[in-house]
Each structure stands twice: as structure tokens, then as C-alpha cells.
Amino acid sequence: MIIPVRCFTCGKVVADKFEEFRREVRQGEDPAIVLDRLGLHRYCCRRMLLSHIDIIDSFMAFATSELVEET
Amino acid sequence: MEITIIRKQDDAIHFLLEGAHVGFANALRRTMLTRVPSMSIDEVLILENTSVMYDEILAHRLGLVPLVTKLDDYNLPEECDCEGKGCSLCQCTLTLEKEAGDQDMMVYSGDLSSQDPEVMPATEGIPLVKLAPHQTLILEAYARLGTGLENAKFQPVATVAYKNVPLVSVDKSKCNQCGDCVEVCPKNILVLEDDVLSTQNTLECSLCEACVRVCEPGAVTIDSKEDSFLFKVESTGALPPEEIVERAAEILKERIGEALDFANSL
Numbered sequence: 001m002i003i004p005v006r007c008f009t010c011g012k013v014v015a016d017k018f019e020e021f022r023r024e025v026r027q028g029e030d031p032a033i034v035l036d037r038l039g040l041h042r043y044c045c046r047r048m049l050l051s052h053i054d055i056i057d058s059f060m061a062f063a064t065s066e067l068v069e070e071t
Numbered sequence: 072m073e074i075t076i077i078r079k080q081d082d083a084i085h086f087l088l089e090g091a092h093v094g095f096a097n098a099l100r101r102t103m104l105t106r107v108p109s110m111s112i113d114e115v116l117i118l119e120n121t122s123v124m125y126d127e128i129l130a131h132r133l134g135l136v137p138l139v140t141k142l143d144d145y146n147l148p149e150e151c152d153c154e155g156k157g158c159s160l161c162q163c164t165l166t167l168e169k170e171a172g173d174q175d176m177m178v179y180s181g182d183l184s185s186q187d188p189e190v191m192p193a194t195e196g197i198p199l200v201k202l203a204p205h206q207t208l209i210l211e212a213y214a215r216l217g218t219g220l221e222n223a224k225f226q227p228v229a230t231v232a233y234k235n236v237p238l239v240s241v242d243k244s245k246c247n248q249c250g251d252c253v254e255v256c257p258k259n260i261l262v263l264e265d266d267v268l269s270t271q272n273t274l275e276c277s278l279c280e281a282c283v284r285v286c287e288p289g290a291v292t293i294d295s296k297e298d299s300f301l302f303k304v305e306s307t308g309a310l311p312p313e314e315i316v317e318r319a320a321e322i323l324k325e326r327i328g329e330a331l332d333f334a335n336s337l
Binding site: 001002003005006007010011012013015016018019042056057059060062063 | 121122123124128132135136137175180193194195196197198200201203206223226228229230305307308
């Protein structure tokens with residue numbers, strides 16, 4: 001749904017690096033170089049960003065903006 | 072026993088521990104993982120959540136956010152005078168109130184405002200949830216001290232690892248200067264210069280022995296020093312890495328003392 005806060009395996013915080021990672025990869029930067037610069041050296045943390053698909057935007061298409069009134 | 076700091080960064084420390092038994096090194100590692108307390112959100116009161124994320128998932132995400140911990144200012148709930156009910160000495164309240172306007176809005180860990188200015192999220196850029204237009208999120212979160220023994224979110228460290236100090240030696244009489252070992256080494260430890268094979272940064276060696284396999288028998292030998300350990304301590308941001316090591320050493324000393332007292336009383 002949204003990027004996991006921490007790496008499943010080692011517990012390093014990875015969520016705060018995702019937006020920068022996505023932005024730079026979209027600009028055509030090599031993911032390996034971006035991950036190195038973000039300080040994610042272990043493959044457990046690297047796969048967290050590499051393999052993540054953000055689907056919260058698709059969920060938001062079905063969002064209700066008001067609380068459903070109880071009748 | 073001797074400790075030499077090799078490299079110190081904001082969130083990680085590398086040090087060399089010499090003259091210790093492997094049991095001690097592992098006890099220190101495990102103390103850092105499971106016994107050093109740190110602050111984390113433990114209870115969340117959701118007042119309003121119209122986002123697409125379930126309350127439970129949001130609460131779980133909040134729990135994983137590392138909080139900057141001042142260990143001397145707070146008590147562990149089980150050691151507090153309030154007997155774990157939650158008072159200002161063992162609990163800190165954080166609030167979050169966000170409403171999206173006409174645009175989508177991302178809620179970050181930095182949007183949490185704390186009752187105690189010292190207890191704040193260690194990193195401000197953790198996305199918690201995304202709000203669609205006009206959705207609101209109002210919640211109150213209660214942070215407390217805890218140890219990794221109870222839940223991994225209380226661990227002040229992401230990884231603590233150690234390895235034996237590698238010893239790489241080259242027997243010049245057996246080496247035929249073919250250079251295969253230089254190419255095969257993933258850490259670039261071996262260098263061939265002017266037909267002489269030498270070593271550099273041997274502490275980086277991962278003991279993979281790839282060089283031994285491609286080489287003439289006996290030309291390169293990889294060994295490890297049994298009583299020296301290279302530690303790598305990586306903090307989540309809750310505590311500075313050097314404080315984690317210091318606290319762990321104190322806690323370990325205390326626990327060994329307790330065990331000795333018990334053994335002597337038998």
C-alpha cells in the first residue's frame with residue numbers, strides 16, 4: 001500500500017528515503033547508485049525500495065471524503 | 072580488553088574489540104539488541120481517521136517510527152513509581168492533526184507534535200499515510216520506554232554485527248604473480264604492484280577465500296584472529312551509537328553482577 005517504515009529483515013528505517021529514491025530513478029538515474037548514496041548497503045534494505053509498488057494512490061480513487069453518517 | 076574506534080558516523084560506529092572471548096562479544100551484541108531501552112509509540116488513540124488506511128495499520132506504522140530518547144529523563148514503566156499506569160515520568164504524549172485541502176497530502180513523521188520537545192521522531196521524512204482531498208486524521212499517541220526483548224520496535228539498533236579480525240598473508244616464494252587473486256577479490260584487498268603481491272585494508276576482508284581457491288597452493292592464506300572482533304553498530308536514530316555501546320556495557324555488567332551474587336548465595 002505505502003512504503004514500509006522499516007526493512008523487514010534488519011530493521012533499518014527505509015521509508016524516509018523512498019521519495020528521493022523514486023524521484024531520482026524517474027529522472028533516469030541508476031537505482032544502484034541512488035541506493036548507495038542513500039546509505040542502503042545491505043541487499044535486504046535495497047530490495048525494500050527496489051521492489052516496492054505504491055498502490056495507495058489507486059486506493060484513494062475510492063476514498064470517501066466525509067464520515068459516513070450513521071442512520 | 073581494549074577498544075579502538077575505527078570509524079564514527081552520526082548513525083553508526085565501527086570499533087575493534089581486542090583480547091575478549093567470543094562469548095563476551097556475543098553477550099555485548101545481544102545486550103545492545105535486547106536490553107538497551109528506547110522510546111517508541113506504544114498506544115494510539117484514533118479520534119478521527121477518514122483516510123484509506125485502516126487504524127491498525129496506521130498505529131503499527133507509528134510504532135515503528137524511532138523517537139529520540141533521553142534515557143535519563145524517563146523510567147521504564149515497570150520500574151516507575153506509578154506502577155506502569157503511565158505518568159509523565161514514564162510516558163510521553165504525541166499528537167497529530169492533519170486535514171487535506173483540495174490537494175492530496177502526505178502525512179510525515181515530522182508532523183507529530185510532542186508534549187516533550189526532547190522526544191521527537193528521529194527522522195522527519197517518514198511517510199505515514201497519504202490523505203485524499205478533505206480527508207482528516209486526528210490522533211493521540213503515547214510513547215514509552217521499552218526493550219527489544221519485548222518488541223523489536225524498541226531496539227535502539229538496526230544491526231549490530233561482529234566478525235573476527237581477518238589475517239591475510241602472502242607467501243612471496245609460492246606466488247607466481249599471475250594476478251588472478253587480485254581480480255577475484257570482491258573487496259580489493261590484494262594488489263599487484265611491480266610484480267609484488269601485497270595487501271591493503273585487510274579489515275575489509277569478508278573471509279570469502281576466493282583468492283585461496285584461484286591461487287597456487289599456499290601462496291595466499293586467510294586466517295582470523297580468534298580474540299579480536301570488528302563491531303559494526305548501526306543506530307536507528309533513537310540513541311547515538313556510542314551511547315548504545317556504553318549503556319549496553321553497563322547493563323551487561325549489572326546483569327553479570329546479579330548472576331554472580333546469585334551463584335554465590337547458593
